[in-house]
Amino acid sequence: MSILVYIRNIGGKIKKQSLELTSYANAMSQSTGIPVVGVVIGEIENSVLSELGKYGMSKVLKAGDAQFNNRVNRVYTRIVEQAALKLDAKYVLFPDNNQGKAIAPRLSVRLRAGFVPQVLDLPSSYEPLVVVKRAFTGKALATVEVKTERKIMSPMLNSFGLSESPAEIVIEDFTPDIDEPQSRLEIVDKKLDNDAVSLADAEIVVSGGRGLKSAENFNLLEKLSDTLGGAVACSRPVADDGWRPADEHVGQTGKVIAPNIYFAIGISGAIQHVAGVSGSKCIVAINADPEAPIFDVADYGMVGDALTIVPELNEAFKNHLSEK
Amino acid sequence: MRILVCISNVPDTTTKIKFTDSDSKLDDANIQWVINPWDELALSRAVELKEDAGSPVSEVEVITVGLAHTEPTLRKCLAIGADKAVRIDMEPLDAYQTAAQLDAYIKNEDFGFLVCGIESGDYNEAAVGGMLAERLDFVSVSSVSSIRFEGDTPIFQRDVANGKEELKVNGTAVLIVQKGFARVPKIPNMRGIMTARSKPLQIIKAVSKSPLVEFKTYNTPPARESVKMVDNSKELVERLSQEAKVI
Ligand SMILES: Cc1cc2nc3c(=O)[nH]c(=O)nc-3n(C[C@H](O)[C@H](O)[C@H](O)COP(=O)(O)OP(=O)(O)OC[C@H]3O[C@@H](n4cnc5c(N)ncnc54)[C@H](O)[C@@H]3O)c2cc1C
Ligand SMILES: Nc1ncnc2c1ncn2[C@@H]1O[C@H](COP(=O)(O)O)[C@@H](O)[C@H]1O
Numbered sequence: 001m002s003i004l005v006y007i008r009n010i011g012g013k014i015k016k017q018s019l020e021l022t023s024y025a026n027a028m029s030q031s032t033g034i035p036v037v038g039v040v041i042g043e044i045e046n047s048v049l050s051e052l053g054k055y056g057m058s059k060v061l062k063a064g065d066a067q068f069n070n071r072v073n074r075v076y077t078r079i080v081e082q083a084a085l086k087l088d089a090k091y092v093l094f095p096d097n098n099q100g101k102a103i104a105p106r107l108s109v110r111l112r113a114g115f116v117p118q119v120l121d122l123p124s125s126y127e128p129l130v131v132v133k134r135a136f137t138g139k140a141l142a143t144v145e146v147k148t149e150r151k152i153m154s155p156m157l158n159s160f161g162l163s164e165s166p167a168e169i170v171i172e173d174f175t176p177d178i179d180e181p182q183s184r185l186e187i188v189d190k191k192l193d194n195d196a197v198s199l200a201d202a203e204i205v206v207s208g209g210r211g212l213k214s215a216e217n218f219n220l221l222e223k224l225s226d227t228l229g230g231a232v233a234c235s236r237p238v239a240d241d242g243w244r245p246a247d248e249h250v251g252q253t254g255k256v257i258a259p260n261i262y263f264a265i266g267i268s269g270a271i272q273h274v275a276g277v278s279g280s281k282c283i284v285a286i287n288a289d290p291e292a293p294i295f296d297v298a299d300y301g302m303v304g305d306a307l308t309i310v311p312e313l314n315e316a317f318k319n320h321l322s323e324k
Numbered sequence: 325m326r327i328l329v330c331i332s333n334v335p336d337t338t339t340k341i342k343f344t345d346s347d348s349k350l351d352d353a354n355i356q357w358v359i360n361p362w363d364e365l366a367l368s369r370a371v372e373l374k375e376d377a378g379s380p381v382s383e384v385e386v387i388t389v390g391l392a393h394t395e396p397t398l399r400k401c402l403a404i405g406a407d408k409a410v411r412i413d414m415e416p417l418d419a420y421q422t423a424a425q426l427d428a429y430i431k432n433e434d435f436g437f438l439v440c441g442i443e444s445g446d447y448n449e450a451a452v453g454g455m456l457a458e459r460l461d462f463v464s465v466s467s468v469s470s471i472r473f474e475g476d477t478p479i480f481q482r483d484v485a486n487g488k489e490e491l492k493v494n495g496t497a498v499l500i501v502q503k504g505f506a507r508v509p510k511i512p513n514m515r516g517i518m519t520a521r522s523k524p525l526q527i528i529k530a531v532s533k534s535p536l537v538e539f540k541t542y543n544t545p546p547a548r549e550s551v552k553m554v555d556n557s558k559e560l561v562e563r564l565s566q567e568a569k570v571i
Contacts, residue, residue, distance in 0.1 A: 010486075102464065102467075105419065106458035107458075110458060114537040117451060135447055136335070136446060146537050186491060187490070188492055198483070281570060284560070301553045302555075320561045320571070
């Protein structure tokens, strides 16, 4: 039996989210005695994967053939399915991000395994499996019981942190039996920017609203975001007015994100905006109006003019990071 | 080309949420029901495609799995511009059951592609689209941000970790969409509202299928600690680093 962790391969690298997910699995392992194993798809060096051992993973199946480098959800699902059957996975864990959202539901159907996304904590019970998940766009928590023999979960990232627990790790080449690798999906064009941090993956998001006053002033946020290695986001009116691209808009009708730190700068904090960011670990609000509703949901707040605070804050972070 | 948009009927984001029956059920007494915002954007774009003379989309259908209280939402979809609505008559208990019902209908129909929202505003599963694609053995394309046509072939654009990709699918695809697919929801006009009354709303019996997970109880999240106000940037950086330990 095993707890199987889906390790996301980002062009030959793994991110902190995979280490966090492994830490989560390892905490489950301490309660259940079931070992933590992983599966990774596409070309990636073994030396990169061995870092997972530090967080308690004992084995990784690597479907490392280059033909699998492009994600085809249907094919990736079958690879994870075969790994799950080979390692007799009782639990399969995915990160709660685009890849997890794309593959986990498909796997749920194939394995007839109950799937719980947006899990907020470790299980409160294992037999039966009971977990708490986010519901009603963050306005409620639901307690859910999984009825099936195998179970799939996607914990919300940033909720658990990393915990080291060194283990001997074995990396095994895995050759899945796939009938049509590129199948029915043909990539006709790619616009990739390997340096850009995607909003969905960013650990730090610097977000601006109408309080920034103009499209030009967003370069202050870009500078802060560069200093922090984060990504820029915005409120809906900012995207609607064309100050920022539509895919940066977060909220009820935009992206749903859960970074480590969310800076809400010149954003009033309308409920539709908050619906997209309430999963963030720490919300920092900067607003000229001390009564702005964003302060009801923020962890830290500063009252004042964003156009003067943001450059100061950028300098303060630069100093802090150079001292580290 | 006929396309299908899957519609989830959810409480409006601004509605206060309460629970009854020992916190096992949503108290629907004062709920304002709306089209799930992502589904509304998906439908808006679908209707735009139909109205665009250059696109091959000729018919837009919407479907929901839900009881009679979801009908006003379906009528609104018709007013926005859908040509036909289908309601599968059951209260689904989990995403798996919902996908099974949709599958039972769709497998006997012929659609150019299907569209689901990224997540519903009630259970927040982000699961129905993927489950449906697997049941039908269709390609699923997630994080779809736009769509265009080359002749009759749709070209989908999706967001990936470090950029965007454009792709073609051989066969039917299930698109899972978020913002960008349409910028703003389409507001029904008077004519739309009038014609919606006479458009077909078909009610179908549910197939029997058990759920895989059980939603047992709900509660409200613990109140966030109240905000800590800081005076200057230096103090903010220090507290984020030493107190919150996030940097
Ligand atoms: C169905 C529906 C869906 C929606 N979906 C979304 C969504 O997904 N995402 C979203 O963001 N919104 C959404 N909205 C819109 C939402 O209700 C708000 O209108 C929007 O979030 C407000 O954006 P804002 O905070 O940037 O602007 P405003 O509300 O105009 O707020 C600007 C803020 O900036 C502050 N400010 C002004 N000057 C300064 C300064 N110099 N320095 C610092 N602060 C300053 C002001 O005090 C104010 O708090 C939706 C609305 C509806 C009805
Ligand atoms: N009851 C339902 N009937 C029809 N479609 C649904 C239903 N529930 C969810 N969907 C679709 O699946 C998407 C994702 O919902 P969910 O998996 O519940 O988060 C929604 O945006 C809808 O497109």
